[in-house]
Amino acid sequence: xxxxxxxxxxxxxxxxxxxxxxxxxxxxxxxxxxxxxxxxxxxxxxxxxxxxxxxxxxxxxxxxxxxxxxxxxxxxxxxxxxxxxxxxxxxxxxxxxxxxxxxxxxxxxxxxxxxxxxxxxxxxxxxxxxxxxxxxxxxxxxxxxxxxxxxxxxxxxxxxxxxxxxxxxxxxxxxxxxxxxxxxxxxxxxxx
Numbered sequence: 001x002x003x004x005x006x007x008x009x010x011x012x013x014x015x016x017x018x019x020x021x022x023x024x025x026x027x028x029x030x031x032x033x034x035x036x037x038x039x040x041x042x043x044x045x046x047x048x049x050x051x052x053x054x055x056x057x058x059x060x061x062x063x064x065x066x067x068x069x070x071x072x073x074x075x076x077x078x079x080x081x082x083x084x085x086x087x088x089x090x091x092x093x094x095x096x097x098x099x100x101x102x103x104x105x106x107x108x109x110x111x112x113x114x115x116x117x118x119x120x121x122x123x124x125x126x127x128x129x130x131x132x133x134x135x136x137x138x139x140x141x142x143x144x145x146x147x148x149x150x151x152x153x154x155x156x157x158x159x160x161x162x163x164x165x166x167x168x169x170x171x172x173x174x175x176x177x178x179x180x181x182x183x184x185x186x187x188x189x190x191x192x
Contacts, residue, residue, distance in 0.1 A: 029105065036132040037162070041154075061084070109146065115133070
């Protein structure tokens with residue numbers, strides 16, 4: 001179950017725009033993100049490897065923290081939950097699950113593409129999973145090649161890379177709800 005939560009954490013797919021622009025030295029990860037590829041260190045059971053992924057929503061919070069809204073399919077139903085990623089002193093490093101897991105965010109040279117990599121120790125074993133994320137859903141071979149280089153640097157096996165199917169784009173209802181959350185003025189949501 002913990003591995004599922006880690007996987008879902010890394011399901012950063014749809015990200016909301018922050019209400020205030022970040023300082024020049026702060027990276028703004030908010031916006032809509034799409035999973036292009038996933039890798040794990042071999043510790044992910046096959047029944048937990050997704051064949052489809054969904055958009056997820058993340059909002060920039062005060063103090064460079066992020067709130068991640070993850071959507072996933074389980075037992076024939078769509079579920080959504082939130083995870084808070086706390087910024088650490090190390091650039092691109094966040095903690096979650098009360099400091100028990102670390103998430104590293106690495107920008108790629110390919111415009112609007114990042115790698116989100118999560119590590120944790122569970123029952124004496126190291127668990128690691130990374131996702132190649134982009135701000136659009138289009139395939140990008142250059143970004144996938146950079147992801148493969150990252151996989152080699154981390155000592156992971158290329159055969160543990162898989163390209164999941166992107167499930168249904170955000171429905172107009174979900175997009176409207178996300179926009180209302182972003183555009184809320186003075187704590188009051190806009191009415192459509």
